[in-house]
Amino acid sequence: MPVTPPRPKDLPLTALRAFEAAARLGSFALAAAELGVTAGAITAHVKALEATLGAALFQRTPRGVRLTPLGQTVLPAFTDAFDALGQAVQSLRSAAAPRTVHIATLPAIAQLWLSPRLPALRAAAPDIQISITALESPPNLKRTPYDLSLFYGPEPDGAISHDIIFPVCAPAIAARLSGPADLARIPCLSDAVWSDDWALWLAAAGANITARGPVFSLYALAVEETVNGAGALIGHGDLISGHLARGTLVAPFPERLALPRYLRLWSERPLAAGSAARRTADWLRTLGMASATP
Structure with missing residues (x-):
């Protein structure tokens, strides 16, 4: 038995x-x-x-x-x-939906950097579907279902550009500014995540003043308010390049400050040549570098 x-x-x-x-x-x-x-x-x-x-x-x-x-x-x-x-699960997802690319990125990058570039990507690769998830911090790509991660970071690996900051404002506001010291007379908008931007730039520019103004939880909202004439904002070159090109924002001063961080696009696993994720990454790097603000 x-x-x-x-x-x-x-x-x-x-x-x-x-x-x-x-x-x-x-x-x-x-x-x-x-x-x-x-x-x-x-x-x-x-x-x-x-x-x-x-x-x-x-x-x-x-x-x-x-x-x-x-x-x-x-x-x-x-x-x-x-x-x-996690890697096996992601490989399974990619094999099941080989034309879908999942990108995790910072909300400001999603709105101001990534979204404006998607039309060119769709025109060049209409067979690829892009899915974007806005996160406040980089995900663990070994455990989460994202193909690409696009965030600012201190490592140069996968860098699209250096993070360069400088004040920007609407043209009408710029007409009232003759030097950095004049910033003390207008609202200086800030982003809650990059709250030290003003202090860093003012110190580099040798301006002995304190920037004061409203603080926004969303950088994209602070940018829109700056366009609307609410004051000056520290612009991140990659994120406000479109507004500078259109003239809705201007840089009233020549001083630029390169921060010790980069706009980085990376993946946790090697991207196969010809894959949707590899093609997307190559396109975004090419488009980003072509329009990087010096």
Whole structure:
């Protein structure tokens, strides 16, 4: 008579994923944000995993959690495994929809840099469908379903251009400015993400003043308000080049400041020659470099 012993239960994949994210990021809250769940869910998954194992993976302290020796030992293998799983999933997505390219980018880049270039890309490659997701920070391309990532970053790899900043304003506002010191007499608009732009440029220009004005949570909105005559704004050359070309914005001063960061387009995996993602990346680099603001 055949004997079929009960099979030991596998460890839940969701719990293992929760452990790996929390361990890699050093925070249950950050793990929850990455996985799109609550911090309570991460805690519950980790506790259930520890109960099943009969061993602790984290030490709980008044200052938070830290990995136990067991957790430290197994983390690298799980990180490699989930990275490989993410890459396999993305390869499957790409093979299933080979003409669709998913791009993750900053909201300001999506609106002011990427969107104006899409008509030329569609005309050149009508068979390619572009999907854009606006995010506040670069995604982990090993784990998320994006083919390309377009963000500012300090690494020159994949750089389309240097991030160069300088004040811009509507022509009517520029007529009232004879030098950087005159900026103290008008509103100086700011973006919440790039809140230090004014201080950096003013210091480089040798202007001993403080820029004051409204702060916007969206850079694209600050640009539109600047076009409408609300004041001056620190322009990022790549993002306001269209307005400069049309004359809706002007640069009242010659001083430029190159920041230690670049507009970067990159992928986590090699892009096959002739693939939709490779063609899209090549087109965007060509279009971007051709219109980069010096």
